[in-house]
Amino acid sequence: MMKYATIHADDAAIPGLIAVIEERRGWWSRLGTDLFLCVANDGWPGLARALQDAGHVLGVQGSVRQGALWLVVQKGRAFQREHPRARVLLDKGRYLVAELTKAQAERMAARGEGCFQVMALPRNAAVFQTHAPRRARAMPPAAPALVAGVQDEVFRQAITHLVSYRTRHSTSADYAQAAAWAQAQFQALGLAARTVPITVGGGTSANVIATKPGLGPDAGQVLVVGHLDSVNHPGGPDAPAPGADDNASGSAGVLTLAAAAAAHDFAHDLTFILFGGEEQGLHGSTQYVAGLEGEARARIRAVLNMDMIGSVNAQPPAVLLEGAALSQPLIDRLAEAAGAFTDLDVQVSLQPFGSDHMPFLDAGIPAVLTIEGTDGANDAIHTANDLLDRIDMGYALQILRMNAGWLAQEAGLAEPALPRPDAPAAGCGNAGPAAFDQAVLAAQNQLAGHYQALLAQYARLDRDGLLAPGDLVERQSLWALCDHLRSDCG
Known part of the structure; x- marks a missing residue:
């Protein structure tokens, strides 16, 4: 057996706290502003004394079996609904520390079906970190123009329309209508747009893809993506699935950024994609990545994925930036844009899971997910209750302005020229x-x-x-x- 405890600490206290734990042969995992620490039973009295002498207040404490600590990453409350009797030692919404046997963990992971993931709890590493807003470095001079183009009315109309479909289940007739409507919206912006068929289980669905060519001599490609489909797990494929937050909010966000970008020139190509089949296992994004030729894959500079950007689940409001190690430059620039154009706290995780950034990361393509902070507290997703009244429009617009500031940097927004009236x-x-x-x-x-x-x-x-x-x-x-x-x- 081992002893475990949780400690709430700010960024300034973390280094000293970690030093105390490691000096006494303990180990830790960081989850936001909480450290989860473990130590052998015989080391606990000395470690507890040292922490208290240093002024740290211990939170939840207890005993746990060796090798029984697992990290669960979940959508909404999927894991806790599926396994209500599993012992959760630390609950941070999307991220849980759970006590499970190895056999239990393997069995649960096999049944996750894309709604949760079970993995070994990282030792002496951060699962995610939270940073208060901070002053950004200078943004490109043209960035505020793109940010100003993120319009509330565009987002509001798009999300309202998408929620009006009874369902956007990937293989439904309603999904096909929603995809055709989205294609028409891209085309109305002057973008080349098409629908591309995909397979989902034994049925068919589609990705909606729109492009805007860049002007640079060696133009790369920047992708802005989200999934268009919705699902109602308790009710089944024929049940109402309005999917306001998951993921009409992200789809409306893609359309809103496309509208803001349409009036500008960029050095690099922009591609806007609404994927189908995400809820059944990332089918749309997986098939898209599988279809990329070597040169096309190499041209992709960055992928920005939006999945659930509309619900405020905790105070202060936060946005989670999730990727892998190769995503770190993208995450850093998104955090800078958040500091310049929003007052959101920023959460950062390099434990990616469960959305359309994953196939790109698996292929070695830099990708990042922008998602509402503490999204695991949102228990309405994947049900008939994921309705428009749960959407905070102002909050969603903040995430979109952050993303627009990032896009201005990543895609090389051109500085607008200002000719004289008679020039x-x-x-x-x-x-x-x-x-x-x-x-x-x-x-x-x-x-x-x-x-x-x-x-x-x-x-x-x-x-x-x-x-x-x-x-x-x-x-x-x-x-x-x-x-x-x-x-x-x-």
Whole structure:
């Protein structure tokens, strides 16, 4: 037997805490702001004393069998619904520390069916970390213009339409209608769009793929993806499955970023994909990756996956960035964009699971999942209760603005030119009023984006109680200016 305990600690206390544990031959796993620590029975009295002497407060404590600690990564509460009697030692929503025999773990993993994963609990490593908002390094000058193009109304209309289908089960007639509608939305933005058939079990479904060519001489490719299908596990394939959060929110997010990007030029190609068959086992993304030729695969610079971006499950609101080691540069740039354009806490995990970033990672392609923080607390997904009233539109827009700031960097957003009203366009004769109006619109969008970044900084200061009365007045003025610019841009 071993002794275990949990300790809640902030970033500043973690290094000293880890040193105390390891000096006394214990080991640890970090899950956000909690450390889960273990030590042999005979080492427990000395370790407990040292931790208390250092001022650390022990949380839950107990005994556990050797070799019985497992990490569970789940969608919603899938594992706990399937195995209500399993002993959970630490519950962090998406991530659980559970006591299981090896035979139990292997049997449960085999029955997970894509809804949860069971793996050995990492030793002396982080499962995920949480960072408070921090000041970002300088964003590309054009980034605020793309961020400003992320419009509430576009997202709201898209998610409302997607939830109007009775189900978006991958092999249903409703899914086919939703896919055709999404293709038409991409085409209305001026993007080349098509549906590509896929197989799902014994049936057929489709991926919806839209492209925007880049202008760079050696253009790579950046993918923005999400899954279009929904599911109702308790009710079966014919039951209502509105799937508002999982994953109308991510699908609407892909359409919203496509709308924001359509008015801009990028160095690299953009590909927007809505996958089918995700809920039955990542069929759409797996078949897409399998169909990539060597050169096409090598051109992919990054994949951004959005799956469940609409529900606030804990305070303060957070976004989880999940990938593998090769995703770290993408995660770092997303965290910087979160600092520049949102007031969200950022959670980071290199324990990827259960969504359409996985086939890309398995193929060695950098990919990252952006998903609502503490998503395991969302018990409505995969049921008839995943309805629109659970969506926080403002929260989803924050995640999308982070993603837009990242996209501006990753895809090489071009700086908009601002010609004089009477200046001719090079080689094209007089640009005329229409060209000038378009340039003014781009400038207004860019300025509105800068204001949004400032307002995000004000929100963080306000949350921490650091705003003076004069600051509140200045923030109100910025809101008014930003609203005025948005109305002009509309």
